[in-house]
Amino acid sequence: MPITTLSSPASPARERSGPEVIFAEDLCKGCELCITICPTKILKLDLTRVNSRGYHPAIVYNLMECSGCASCAKICPDSVITVRR
Amino acid sequence: MARKLMKGNEAIAAAAINAGCRHFFGYPITPQNEIPEYMSRELPKIGGVYVQAESEVAAINMVYGAAGAGARVLTSSSSPGISLMQEGISYIAGAELPCVLVNIMRGGPGLGGVQPSQADYFQATKGGGHGDYHVVVLAPANLQEAADLTQLAFDLADKYRNPVMVLADGMIGQLMEPVELSPYHPMAGLPPKDWATTGTSRSGGRRRIINSLYLYPDQLEQHVRAIFAKYAEIERTEVRYELHRCDDAEVVIVAYGTTSRIARSAIEKCRRQGLRVGLLRPITLYPFPFAAFPPVIERAKAFLVVEMSMGQMLDDVKIAVAGRKPIAFYGRTGGIVPTPEEVVKQVQALLGGPGA
Amino acid sequence: MKTVYEKSPGLTDIPMHYCPGCTHGIIHKLVAESLVELGVLGRTVAVAPVGCAVFAYDYFNCDSQEAAHGRAPAVATGIKRVHPDNIVFTYQGDGDLASIGMGEIVHAAMRGENITVVFVNNAIYGMTGGQMAPTTLVGQPTTTSPLGRSRLGQGAPLRICEMLATIEATAYISRVSVHSIPRLNVAKRAIKKAFQMQVENRGFSLVEVLSTCPTNWGLSPVDALRWVEQNMIPAYPLGVYKDIEGGT
Numbered sequence: 001m002p003i004t005t006l007s008s009p010a011s012p013a014r015e016r017s018g019p020e021v022i023f024a025e026d027l028c029k030g031c032e033l034c035i036t037i038c039p040t041k042i043l044k045l046d047l048t049r050v051n052s053r054g055y056h057p058a059i060v061y062n063l064m065e066c067s068g069c070a071s072c073a074k075i076c077p078d079s080v081i082t083v084r085r
Numbered sequence: 086m087a088r089k090l091m092k093g094n095e096a097i098a099a100a101a102i103n104a105g106c107r108h109f110f111g112y113p114i115t116p117q118n119e120i121p122e123y124m125s126r127e128l129p130k131i132g133g134v135y136v137q138a139e140s141e142v143a144a145i146n147m148v149y150g151a152a153g154a155g156a157r158v159l160t161s162s163s164s165p166g167i168s169l170m171q172e173g174i175s176y177i178a179g180a181e182l183p184c185v186l187v188n189i190m191r192g193g194p195g196l197g198g199v200q201p202s203q204a205d206y207f208q209a210t211k212g213g214g215h216g217d218y219h220v221v222v223l224a225p226a227n228l229q230e231a232a233d234l235t236q237l238a239f240d241l242a243d244k245y246r247n248p249v250m251v252l253a254d255g256m257i258g259q260l261m262e263p264v265e266l267s268p269y270h271p272m273a274g275l276p277p278k279d280w281a282t283t284g285t286s287r288s289g290g291r292r293r294i295i296n297s298l299y300l301y302p303d304q305l306e307q308h309v310r311a312i313f314a315k316y317a318e319i320e321r322t323e324v325r326y327e328l329h330r331c332d333d334a335e336v337v338i339v340a341y342g343t344t345s346r347i348a349r350s351a352i353e354k355c356r357r358q359g360l361r362v363g364l365l366r367p368i369t370l371y372p373f374p375f376a377a378f379p380p381v382i383e384r385a386k387a388f389l390v391v392e393m394s395m396g397q398m399l400d401d402v403k404i405a406v407a408g409r410k411p412i413a414f415y416g417r418t419g420g421i422v423p424t425p426e427e428v429v430k431q432v433q434a435l436l437g438g439p440g441a
Numbered sequence: 442m443k444t445v446y447e448k449s450p451g452l453t454d455i456p457m458h459y460c461p462g463c464t465h466g467i468i469h470k471l472v473a474e475s476l477v478e479l480g481v482l483g484r485t486v487a488v489a490p491v492g493c494a495v496f497a498y499d500y501f502n503c504d505s506q507e508a509a510h511g512r513a514p515a516v517a518t519g520i521k522r523v524h525p526d527n528i529v530f531t532y533q534g535d536g537d538l539a540s541i542g543m544g545e546i547v548h549a550a551m552r553g554e555n556i557t558v559v560f561v562n563n564a565i566y567g568m569t570g571g572q573m574a575p576t577t578l579v580g581q582p583t584t585t586s587p588l589g590r591s592r593l594g595q596g597a598p599l600r601i602c603e604m605l606a607t608i609e610a611t612a613y614i615s616r617v618s619v620h621s622i623p624r625l626n627v628a629k630r631a632i633k634k635a636f637q638m639q640v641e642n643r644g645f646s647l648v649e650v651l652s653t654c655p656t657n658w659g660l661s662p663v664d665a666l667r668w669v670e671q672n673m674i675p676a677y678p679l680g681v682y683k684d685i686e687g688g689t
Contacts, residue, residue, distance in 0.1 A: 031462030077466020079448035150519025286483025
């Protein structure tokens with residue numbers, strides 16, 4: 001299934017040593033728990049598209065601010081998110 | 086073990102242990118309490134498990150759990166308690182699990198009475214619980230047979246992955262007779278329990294699920310048809326019955342369990358009066374011995390069904406006889422056990438008085 | 442790069458059918474992770490309830506048995522008594538455990554059955570479309586209490602942890618929530634501790650997890666988490682109600 005590894009459109013492509021947040025996108029139900037729980041508020045629903053289930057998937061839009069706390073991954077009921085750092 | 090004078094309930098319990106049952110879950114109810122009491126004494130001595138459940142509902146669900154985990158498991162109760170177990174029995178049949186159930190029938194309906202009856206025949210053979218399924222029903226007439234059929238029940242349950250019921254009554258449960266339990270050997274060719282929930286590390290990694298839920302109708306239909314293929318096999322190969330003095334019988338008494346013994350005494354009395362009467366005794370109530378009837382129908386003038394109920398096996402006899410000969414019915418209920426003399430009178434009435 | 446968080450191998454790859462944002466998914470993860478971390482997954486048997494989690498046997502990566510409504514503690518008793526060295530747990534909602542199954546849960550606790558019970562309390566009957574539960578709050582509207590649960594005729598909610606903690610053979614009873622990350626972390630520790638108690642044969646353990654039902658509460662998943670915090674926790678205080686090891 002499609003997987004999205006996010007380095008955000010807004011951040012320059014450069015050598016990254018920060019955390020990686022990987023979404024198994026087609027499992028996402030757009031519930032927004034990860035968006036609410038994130039302490040640095042770097043998640044949002046991608047309203048420009050829907051996944052194979054018909055939901056707007058959650059994405060990281062500002063990976064620069066990601067602390068790698070994995071709160072998003074922990075709260076996700078569908079185990080959509082993998083965090084590495 | 087040598088022949089030993091035992092109470093019927095104890096003989097059934099001892100036979101279960103002899104057949105390898107090491108798990109019993111039950112609840113007290115008259116007139117079968119000697120079964121849980123025996124199990125509570127004897128099972129711990131041999132590393133078995135006795136649990137007195139909080140109700141018959143809980144007990145049958147413990148049976149479901151233990152059967153799913155692969156054990157030979159027994160529960161026992163009496164009529165009202167068996168009513169409580171019906172949902173669980175349906176689940177056990179739907180999940181294709183083996184178990185042995187014992188019903189020591191008492192008077193009903195409702196709280197009824199504690200004396201013997203045969204008024205659970207419909208419940209046992211025509212369903213009881215919801216959905217399309219059958220329970221194999223074995224009906225002993227004496228204590229040795231009760232012990233033997235209890236052991237057979239465990240084998241049949243494992244062979245077909247289905248509940249098997251030993252259907253007795255309060256008379257059989259409370260009688261004392263000599264019983265011999267010979268060393269037990271399981272039926273040949275019993276399949277291994279490679280479906281039991283023992284943990285994936287014991288089963289080589291593949292998850293095992295015990296379930297009766299099939300939300301897609303086509304899957305549920307397929308599942309039920311597969312179970313009924315088993316019942317077709319059971320109906321072909323597991324019928325058991327006895328014919329006693331039917332070769333020249335003008336009246337054939339159809340009776341099972343305690344009433345069959347009474348019928349036997351009545352037949353002796355009738356024969357001394359010159360009345361030609363015999364007994365067709367079903368031993369399996371499901372599968373019902375329909376095939377036993379055709380040879381007997383030819384010679385008989387009439388059938389006499391004797392039950393301790395308002396007429397339940399009577400319906401199956403009507404199907405078997407298919408209108409070819411008249412069927413009379415004699416029933417006592419409420420816990421009353423008919424006497425041989427009452428049955429003799431019925432036979433005399435059918436044959437127009439005592440014979441020459 | 443080191444993995445900080447990934448999907449637990451205690452879960453299968455089957456996508457979960459739960460509503461978006463339903464806390465069942467979170468609680469399944471905490472159970473699955475605990476079983477893996479304790480190294481007992483290969484000898485675990487799960488007992489699935491009747492309720493939204495009726496398909497739990499599709500999600501836990503171990504052997505399972507489906508139980509009749511409310512009867513899971515009895516089914517678990519049967520399984521555990523056959524293989525006492527297996528880890529047996531039930532996963533039950535508030536109708537399953539606190540209504541039809543009340544007899545079974547009390548008596549499994551009474552006997553000190555060495556099983557673990559995960560009690561998912563969302564104050565409503567989810568699967569059947571939002572009827573009143575024994576744990577529905579006074580004043581809470583449901584499809585069978587359309588004017589809100591009334592003390593008169595419908596009583597006040599049952600507090601399961603408080604009740605079961607009075608039973609002598611219980612080893613560990615605690616109530617947790619998953620509405621925030623700190624609370625989720627406590628919930629994980631509680632669930633893992635409950636399973637640890639079973640591993641050590643200490644007796645009956647139960648963790649009640651305050652949960653959401655966004656669909657039948659008529660709230661968004663995010664607002665539902667807040668409803669737990671603002672309405673359920675005052676009615677169902679979090680904490681450890683029984684711990685034979687003396688923890689709090």
